[in-house]
Amino acid sequence: MKISRNWPIVIAGCVAGLAVCLATVAPTMSGQAKAKDAVSKDAAPKKIAIRAGRLIDGKSDTPVTNALILIEGDKIVSVTPGASVPAGVEVIDLSKATVLPGFVDVHTHVLLNGDITAEDYDAQLLKQSIPYRAILGARNARIALDHGFTTIRDLETEGAMYADVDVKTAIANGEVPGPRMQVATRAMAPTGMYPLLGYSWELKVPTGVQYVDGVEGARKAVREQSMYGADWIKYYSDRKYHFEADGVLHSMVNFTDEEAKAIVDETHRLGKKVAAHCIGSDGIAAGLRAGVDTIEHGDGLTDALIDEIVKKGAYWVPTITVGAYVAPGRGGNWTKMVDLEKVAFQKSLKKGVKIALGTDAGGFDWKELNQAKEFEYYVEYGMTPMQAIRSGTVVPAELLGWSDKMGSVEAGKWADIVAVSGDPLKDITEVERVKFVMKGGTVYKNDVH
Numbered sequence: 001m002k003i004s005r006n007w008p009i010v011i012a013g014c015v016a017g018l019a020v021c022l023a024t025v026a027p028t029m030s031g032q033a034k035a036k037d038a039v040s041k042d043a044a045p046k047k048i049a050i051r052a053g054r055l056i057d058g059k060s061d062t063p064v065t066n067a068l069i070l071i072e073g074d075k076i077v078s079v080t081p082g083a084s085v086p087a088g089v090e091v092i093d094l095s096k097a098t099v100l101p102g103f104v105d106v107h108t109h110v111l112l113n114g115d116i117t118a119e120d121y122d123a124q125l126l127k128q129s130i131p132y133r134a135i136l137g138a139r140n141a142r143i144a145l146d147h148g149f150t151t152i153r154d155l156e157t158e159g160a161m162y163a164d165v166d167v168k169t170a171i172a173n174g175e176v177p178g179p180r181m182q183v184a185t186r187a188m189a190p191t192g193m194y195p196l197l198g199y200s201w202e203l204k205v206p207t208g209v210q211y212v213d214g215v216e217g218a219r220k221a222v223r224e225q226s227m228y229g230a231d232w233i234k235y236y237s238d239r240k241y242h243f244e245a246d247g248v249l250h251s252m253v254n255f256t257d258e259e260a261k262a263i264v265d266e267t268h269r270l271g272k273k274v275a276a277h278c279i280g281s282d283g284i285a286a287g288l289r290a291g292v293d294t295i296e297h298g299d300g301l302t303d304a305l306i307d308e309i310v311k312k313g314a315y316w317v318p319t320i321t322v323g324a325y326v327a328p329g330r331g332g333n334w335t336k337m338v339d340l341e342k343v344a345f346q347k348s349l350k351k352g353v354k355i356a357l358g359t360d361a362g363g364f365d366w367k368e369l370n371q372a373k374e375f376e377y378y379v380e381y382g383m384t385p386m387q388a389i390r391s392g393t394v395v396p397a398e399l400l401g402w403s404d405k406m407g408s409v410e411a412g413k414w415a416d417i418v419a420v421s422g423d424p425l426k427d428i429t430e431v432e433r434v435k436f437v438m439k440g441g442t443v444y445k446n447d448v449h
């Protein structure tokens, strides 16, 4: 969530100390991942049985006790309460744990490492090469997986061009551990409406998005980003967020309606979907008018806009974690915006908005905060723990168009499974202490004792 400049320098940031950070904070993956990767190259699909003491499958209203999950290769074959393990099948004993579907975060930036201030952001684009940022991106993907996120939608590279496609490909090829990814590549804003800004006109500095102007320019940019591997198109609907006398959070809209509609139309024509960064009410209204599929952030949602989002069937991705994290450092309206979003969240919940879990990880440093904290905010803001878990599993699976493949623990789905020691229905913060991670039948972490 890059914002306009003018924020005071509050922290020196981690940029200067990045080498030190790198050396000390990379999470430890169990050695099993490497071993299993080697096994997965064998011809015959491996069979594994998981004994789940308590299974929250993502679909049922209540947990299933003593379930046996049979896995063959990368898929779940069956889920049966009380079943015994067939002969010759390896058993993973999670009988004392709570087993859940792998988590999904639909708003991340693996190529970014915190941008509380404009200086944090600029330093990454100006002082780090794209190859270096891609290495950190692979590390961040591994952190996400270690925290139980088996799938992410990465919503733009912030000046790192198409490096998200490379991180995604390296993970898909088994070269580095990480979640499944859908990626948005460069994102779009009109000329001059996204950093880097404020440098001498004599300097050619990188830009955090692709500058796109005019209807034909919009269509061409969609085609170009699609050509280089974008699964999603993302654009910045607004900037300059401010409160007016009506108490509503307003903003300046970036694209003309014709341009925004051209982006959405061309993207849909190519069979893809659009995510729009919309913080103020004007930006949200413009995004909905253009027909975007997901509203990102949405702090300024009013009653009328909540009704409109329901009517259009769009998803809302609140990214509360980043807002709460950057507010103290950014000052200004940001604290008020966090409070405003809480009210919008509670109203949206009552009105049946499809809320999908997204954190804006990368907007905060991947090494400082576990993105699973988002679940905690959703419960604090009024969801039941089960609703919060669904917003981070089955709901985003639907948003990604992968409902038939993931999001729940059931026969036919990918074996993307996590486990925690306690009961997240009693204490949602359990999901911030993931002890077991399996993605596509491969175990990446098992600290369950």
Ligand SMILES: [Zn+2]
Residues within 6 Å of the ligand: 001, 002, 107, 108, 109, 155, 360, 363
């Ligand atoms: Zn973002």
